[in-house]
Amino acid sequence: MRVLQVAAVAVMGVLLAAGTHVAYETAQTFNENRCWGCLALDPVGKAFDGFWTTYPPAYGGREGENVSHPGWIRAELNETPVVMLFFWYPGCGSCKTLWDKMKDEGTVVGGEADGDVTLDNVTLYSIDFVSGGNDTRSQAFDVYTIDRGAPTTVVLFKKDGAIYWYAFEGATYSKDRNGDTLTMRQLLERALEEATP
Amino acid sequence: MTLCGFNCGACPFAYLCIPMAVGAAIVWKQYAESAMQKKRFASQVSFLFISNLAFLVGSTGLVYTYFYCWEAPLAAMACPIGILEHAAIEVDLMLGVYLAGFVGLVSVVFGRAACGWACPIGFLQDMIGIRKKIRSSLARTLDRHGRWLKWAILLAIAPASYITGLMAFTEICPIGGLTATLPTLALDPGAYTFSAFFYPKMLFLAGFFVLAVLLIRGWCRHLCPIGAMMAPFNRFSFLQLRVDHDNCIHCGRCADICPMDVDMPEHPASAECVRCGRCVEVCPVDVISLGFR
Numbered sequence: 001m002r003v004l005q006v007a008a009v010a011v012m013g014v015l016l017a018a019g020t021h022v023a024y025e026t027a028q029t030f031n032e033n034r035c036w037g038c039l040a041l042d043p044v045g046k047a048f049d050g051f052w053t054t055y056p057p058a059y060g061g062r063e064g065e066n067v068s069h070p071g072w073i074r075a076e077l078n079e080t081p082v083v084m085l086f087f088w089y090p091g092c093g094s095c096k097t098l099w100d101k102m103k104d105e106g107t108v109v110g111g112e113a114d115g116d117v118t119l120d121n122v123t124l125y126s127i128d129f130v131s132g133g134n135d136t137r138s139q140a141f142d143v144y145t146i147d148r149g150a151p152t153t154v155v156l157f158k159k160d161g162a163i164y165w166y167a168f169e170g171a172t173y174s175k176d177r178n179g180d181t182l183t184m185r186q187l188l189e190r191a192l193e194e195a196t197p
Numbered sequence: 198m199t200l201c202g203f204n205c206g207a208c209p210f211a212y213l214c215i216p217m218a219v220g221a222a223i224v225w226k227q228y229a230e231s232a233m234q235k236k237r238f239a240s241q242v243s244f245l246f247i248s249n250l251a252f253l254v255g256s257t258g259l260v261y262t263y264f265y266c267w268e269a270p271l272a273a274m275a276c277p278i279g280i281l282e283h284a285a286i287e288v289d290l291m292l293g294v295y296l297a298g299f300v301g302l303v304s305v306v307f308g309r310a311a312c313g314w315a316c317p318i319g320f321l322q323d324m325i326g327i328r329k330k331i332r333s334s335l336a337r338t339l340d341r342h343g344r345w346l347k348w349a350i351l352l353a354i355a356p357a358s359y360i361t362g363l364m365a366f367t368e369i370c371p372i373g374g375l376t377a378t379l380p381t382l383a384l385d386p387g388a389y390t391f392s393a394f395f396y397p398k399m400l401f402l403a404g405f406f407v408l409a410v411l412l413i414r415g416w417c418r419h420l421c422p423i424g425a426m427m428a429p430f431n432r433f434s435f436l437q438l439r440v441d442h443d444n445c446i447h448c449g450r451c452a453d454i455c456p457m458d459v460d461m462p463e464h465p466a467s468a469e470c471v472r473c474g475r476c477v478e479v480c481p482v483d484v485i486s487l488g489f490r
Contacts, residue, residue: 001490004433005305012301019295023258023275094252 051164081195089130157195263316268377308434313471326413351422428468438465441484451476
């Protein structure tokens with residue numbers, strides 16, 4: 001019996017080793033084409049059809065209302081053409097996934113806590129809205145989130161005196177869905193084109 | 198720092214933790230009977246979480262050696278049946294080799310213990326199954342012969358997939374319906390594409406629940422092709438049930454409590470045994486043991 005068991009382990013081990021690279025390649029393909037977690041974290045922006053000035057329909061009861069942009073964001077928009085907000089918290093797997101995806105695509109560098117955006121004339125505020133509770137900037141999360149979902153990513157710019165903005169909620173990086181990270185990159189570039197000092 | 202904070206809108210586990218908590222509360226009394234069953238409960242809960250770690254690790258390329266759908270929103274591994282179907286459709290020998298190696302290696306070591314200690318679908322059936330023993334002779338006959346169905350299903354999957362070019366079992370898989378289709382519909386209805394197989398799949402899912410409620414581990418007994426893959430290894434796996442026949446008093450308690458209706462204590466290495474250990478703990482003379490040999 002013992003001989004049979006050991007022989008079986010050896011045979012299965014060889015088969016496993018022989019097929020491992022196939023599984024690795026399959027997993028790589030799968031990861032590239034799937035939005036892990038974004039089913040649970042559905043993006044707010046179903047389609048990129050322009051920036052918002054008031055709250056869009058996705059914000060439910062706040063639809064159509066004016067947005068009370070915090071003073072520090074208004075001040076920053078007087079200094080820099082485009083502001084990007086990234087709301088996250090330590091332990092948020094989807095926040096890390098989204099950040100890493102943006103990092104892979106070259107939109108950001110560094111980590112969530114101390115990273116920066118690579119585009120000129122864009123200022124990034126990466127805000128830990130849970131454990132950074134003493135940071136008053138974390139109050140902006142309530143302004144831009146829909147249902148307190150993390151991560152929430154916001155792009156803002158000023159044009160002709162009005163503040164335009166767009167927000168994603170969740171890990172919106174799937175290639176086959178609206179609101180992926182490449183769309184976010186396009187969003188930043190379009191904001192840079194549209195922004196007027 | 199907080200890991201939960203009841204921020205359910207942002208939590209990938211939100212669709213799992215609430216049903217799990219309810220289920221755990223219902224079955225806890227059953228598991229609290231012995232130290233081994235407490236360990237089994239912990240193992241089943243752990244594997245449910247391990248099965249859904251894609252939001253942290255993505256797809257790992259590993260294979261579930263139990264039933265869980267790789268299209269589940271947070272599935273971190275691949276379904277062995279899905280791999281078998283892909284291998285058949287694409288005539289990919291290496292994919293089949295990998296599947297055989299992975300499932301085989303786990304099965305050589307543990308036999309069919311994954312069904313009893315890891316499988317979330319087995320866990321679910323442990324929660325909802327109400328009838329352990331079949332009394333009528335007709336039902337016993339059906340149960341005995343019905344157990345061949347899972348082998349027939351397993352053997353049919355590869356040729357059916359190759360001939361039709363479809364994932365023959367997955368298209369109508371009730372477990373896929375439960376762990377992937379329904380969560381997808383609940384979380385993101387707009388993203389779901391209805392196919393011609395949707396209603397048959399839901400019908401099979403309803404059938405699964407009826408079977409699982411009326412007969413404890415009815416799915417494992419009669420229909421599970423993954424259980425069928427691992428079952429032959431029960432006879433020579435390292436993990437074995439052993440019975441000291443010399444000291445057995447033949448009280449029949451082990452056979453009575455067995456959720457799989459294994460003919461205990463005569464056939465401890467039966468292909469149907471899921472190594473749950475219930476027989477070990479009810480034996481009044483401690484002649485049954487579960488361990489690596």
